[in-house]
Amino acid sequence: MACAGGIALMKQSMRKASATLAIGGLGVSLILSIIAFTDMLQTWSLRANTTQTINFDWFDLGATHLQLGWILDPLAAVMLLMVTFVGLLIFIYSTGYMAHDENFTRFFCFLSLFAGAMLGVIIANSLLLLFMCWEIVGLTSYLLIGFWYQKPSAAAAAKKAFLTTRIGDIFFLLGIVWLFAQTGTLLFYNHGAGAMEPAALAALLSQPAALGLTAAGAIGLLIFAGAAGKSGQLPLHVWLPDAMEGPTPVSALIHAATMVAAGVYLVARVYPLMNAGAVAGGSTVSLTVVAWIGALTALFGALVAVAQNDIKRILAYSTVSQLGYMMVGLATGGVAVGMFHLITHAFFKALLFLGAGSVIHGCHEEQDIRRMGGLSKIMPVTFGTYAIGMLALSGFPIFFSGFWSKDAILGAAHAWPVSKGPFVLLLIGALLTAFYMARQVAYVFFGSWRGPAHTHAHESPRVMTLPLSILAVFAVGLGVLGTPVWPWFTSFIESKPLLVDMHGFSEPGLLPLMGFAILLVFAGLGAGWWLYIRKAVQKPATAPVHHHAQEHGDEPQHRPGDLVDVLESGAPMVWNWLANRLYFDELYAVTVLRLYAALAWLSDWLDRRFWGGIVAAVAGGFRGLGWANKAIDSQWIDGGFDKGCEELVTGGGLLAWLQAGRAPGYLRTLALGVLVLVALALAVGAATGQVHP
């Protein structure tokens, strides 16, 4: 069912559909996924097996044959619903946002290709199929980030995104190949013979790999590397903020709601593999790695987000941070915890990005929050929805979905038996999240207008605010699905019967933890409030002049007239450090890029001197041979040939004379020939005595 939706969508995009077609296609897939979802709900309530698969042979190669397949289980159903729903809203929003773009059709073509590939990732029941769709997703991501390819920064960001994720993908592919070599199948579930089912996992566990890892653990790590590339986890996160060069709906769709979630989804998909061999009260190596990387990423993203001035970059780092949360949730609490945050995050982050897009649109393509301000009165709808998204992201208690999902992760991290490290990191992250969101909202919506005096912000059209409102409703409402009292989401994902348990709150340690988290959120929000709203950020009377040693990034850090951040004046060292993203890009520039530059130079030198020399020698040899050949030719062969040609010319002249082209002449010759023959016959007959003349 759902796969049909996915494929139909891909075909449409191939035909270069217009916006209507794209939205229609996604609408159809939304309906299909609702059907799939309700179907799933029914089988779940009937306590039936909720994993449905359709497998088919792709090709045979010798004795191996490769199977692909589609899968539908609660995990996929939830993701399908989320992607199609959020995607649809973003598509609708895009018609407003991109209305003035000349490449409107191309944009929607890419968008729907992306959506199709993303749905393919979700419903693939084979790592190989998943990988193919994964790569298409990566490609469309590249295309969409570089959509405004006239801008050099956009083109560079697209390249960066593509190459960085490619690093992860190489590991992913290695993992796939290894898995195939070990188990002979790439299907997740295949009636007991799939790679994620007990038989194969046991085989994998018994295979030792290097460094004390089992094959299962090593493969799990490799696949996680792929997921880290896609989901912007710590060493490979650098592409995500730069990806904000793309149009804002793209940032919302790809870099908030869906594509980056693909990595998390992948880890959830192969969770049985990662978790294989975990003893009670312990964790596997791969999950430990996932948890630590996730926690570090969460903290790092939150830290850097504090010191950004581009409205979309703040959100980008926030996404990096939240993806870290999801990874920790997966690693410590299992599939349901991570996925729950994924779903809620998809809604409120899409909301935030679309809100940011609306702000940017309203402020005439201005992205610097220092040149906004006071927008709450001018753009009330955007402000309201943005505030909801911001509160959800900060984890504002009780009413907002982000609170429940983040709390589930915090709880899981707290209960994690291996280490409390990730938990502490996450707590700091939560505090910072609340802080930077408060800062951003204060800059954008409060205070007074700080942009150029002659421009005026305006509210966005209905087609853009409507999706915002819908998303806001969900950003609030989705939390209900995962409260400790009514753990609907968890039981659905894990296909367990649902219990309403009022004692959910009274689990030991839960309430204090929740209280502590709430306290942190309030502390963060309060700090943001105190720093940025209490002394309402005003445009400075005189333009302060700043001399900063380093000017980094695509645009200068300061333009005259920009106000200075409170934190920046307080602790310039730390600020600069954060504003430059902990110098990650520079680190890569110094290490990886230098290395590659050196390698490239070496290859170039080898090419020119060594291989070039060999080639030149060979070429010289052949040139000598050629010269000898030519000499022989001109001396001997040509002479004979010329003679032959002369003969031919003479003979041809004679024949041409004979070939007069006149039929009577031929006839006469014929008659003459007949006469001669008759005469001959008579003569011969007379000689032999048979004829008597």
Next chain:
Amino acid sequence: MTPLAAYLIVAALVFAIGLAISLTRRNAILVLIGIELMLNAANLNLIAFWRFGPHSSGHGDGLTGMMFAIFSIAVAAAEAAVGLGLAIAYHRHAKTTDLDAMTRMKG
């Protein structure tokens, strides 16, 4: 009964006339007619020799000569059709049937 020689003389005359026509005329169609005359002379010879031959009547393969003649006539018809077709095609192309003007195949 007319002796064989009479047939042969008539046939030789017809052949000579045909040859003369085809050698002297410059019109392609008349040349074709001449060729037809020569062919018919040959046919006359065939029939005459058959009629006076050893298996003229009765049994077995007595029809050999007749068949030969009919075959030859059929071939002549086909040849005439092709020849006339060529002449007409050339006439359409060059507006002439003069053989002396048809020199485009000169080497």
